[in-house]
Amino acid sequence: MERIIRPQRGMIAVNFAELWRYRELFGFLAWRDILLRYKQTYLGVTWVVLQPILTTVVFTVLFGRFAKFPSHGAPYPVLTFVALIPWQFFSNTLAESSNSMVASARIISRIYFPRLIIPASVVASGFVEAAISFVVLAIFMVVYRVTPRPELLLLPVFLVGTFLVSFAVGAWFSALNVKYRDVRYIVPFVTRLGMYVTPVPFLWMDVVPERWRLWYCLNPLVAMIDGFRWCVLGPNFTPYWPGFALSLGVGLVLLVTGLMYFRNTEKTFADIV
Numbered sequence: 001m002e003r004i005i006r007p008q009r010g011m012i013a014v015n016f017a018e019l020w021r022y023r024e025l026f027g028f029l030a031w032r033d034i035l036l037r038y039k040q041t042y043l044g045v046t047w048v049v050l051q052p053i054l055t056t057v058v059f060t061v062l063f064g065r066f067a068k069f070p071s072h073g074a075p076y077p078v079l080t081f082v083a084l085i086p087w088q089f090f091s092n093t094l095a096e097s098s099n100s101m102v103a104s105a106r107i108i109s110r111i112y113f114p115r116l117i118i119p120a121s122v123v124a125s126g127f128v129e130a131a132i133s134f135v136v137l138a139i140f141m142v143v144y145r146v147t148p149r150p151e152l153l154l155l156p157v158f159l160v161g162t163f164l165v166s167f168a169v170g171a172w173f174s175a176l177n178v179k180y181r182d183v184r185y186i187v188p189f190v191t192r193l194g195m196y197v198t199p200v201p202f203l204w205m206d207v208v209p210e211r212w213r214l215w216y217c218l219n220p221l222v223a224m225i226d227g228f229r230w231c232v233l234g235p236n237f238t239p240y241w242p243g244f245a246l247s248l249g250v251g252l253v254l255l256v257t258g259l260m261y262f263r264n265t266e267k268t269f270a271d272i273v
Contacts, residue, residue, distance in 0.1 A: 018114045025113060029121035033096065034128055048129045049136055052084045059201040069202045074233045075144035078137075082232045083200045085133045086162040086224040089126045090169075091191040097122040097170030098187045101178050101269060108270050115266040116259070119174040123167045130159055137232070151231040158227035165220045165251045171258035175265050178272050199225055205240060217243030220251035 019026060056077050063069045064076035071079050097119040101108065104118050134155075141148065177183035198221050199207075208216045216222065217240075226239035226247075 019117060019120065022114055022117055026117050026121050026124070029117060030124045033122050033125040037096070037125070048132045052081060052088055052133060053136065055084060056081045063201045070206050072203065072236045074236070075140075075146065078140050078144050078146055079203075079229065079233065080201055081137060081140055082228050083225045085130060085137065086158070086221060086228055087195060087198060087200050088133070089130050089159075089162050090166045090221060091194065092129065093123040093126040093166045094170055094173065095187060095191060096125075097166075098173035098177055098183055100170075101174045102181075115269060116171070116262060119170045119262075120167060123163060123170050126163070126166065127159075130162075141232070146232065147234075149231070149234050151234065155228065155231045158224050158231065161227070161248075161251070162221075162224045164255055165224060168220075168251065168255035168258040171262045172254070175258075175262045178265070178269050194221075198222070203237075213240065213243055214246055217247045218250050220247050220254060223247035223251065 059080045060076050064071065064080075069076075100118045100122045101115070108115065108118075140146070173183055173187060195201075198219055204216060204222065205213070223239065223244045224247075226237070226244060229237040230239055
């Protein structure tokens with residue numbers, strides 16, 4: 001007897017429920033992505049530590065020492081490093097997830113499973129790097145005598161928010177890349193430019209003119225970075241709440257539309273990829 005398995009259609013909640021039913025496959029693919037990312041590298045996972053530290057040093061010298069950007073009394077290396085955690089989560093996982101469907105062409109063409117698992121597992125692998133970065137952040141806080149605050153307990157909330165933003169953009173780009181291979185050239189440009197239009201090396205409230213602030217908050221990572229800084233550095237870094245709400249709203253729109261577009265186009269993946 002022939003048995004045909006088809007993807008479920010319906011609300012986004014149903015799609016996540018389907019992912020939960022395939023959670024073992026999800027975990028396996030996420031672990032595979034972690035192993036492949038550093039396979040045959042001499043320093044391996046050490047890159048997770050070196051990359052943000054070296055970037056922090058460069059930003060501290062350029063923006064903290066030479067440009068003298070304000071830090072509101074916070075140590076500039078901590079100010080920068082804490083913003084690099086959500087940014088690198090986003091940029092690293094976007095680079096991998098955008099090409100994930102094309103890279104998994106052999107699996108997609110042979111067996112059915114929720115295709116959303118592929119970009120989702122790539123983005124989920126970023127939690128490992130984030131956990132290592134948190135250890136480095138703790139060392140920075142000790143070295144620069146940053147007092148732990150109760151707001152630190154909210155840090156996982158903003159990390160999950162970063163995951164959802166990364167997942168939303170990754171779902172869009174991974175689906176688009178199946179049909180339009182130009183995406184693989186667009187993503188590196190987006191990540192390179194994005195670091196300088198995202199408030200990683202500076203406090204955007206001191207740089208962006210007031211009339212442009214809400215427009216600037218159309219970047220969904222603004223809310224995540226503001227949240228990280230607030231949790232680590234305290235009340236002096238309380239987010240600009242109207243812009244924070246707008247940034248969250250944009251992230252939610254990206255998530256909903258990204259999932260809808262992915263599910264509407266996934267039936268063609270096996271034929272095109």
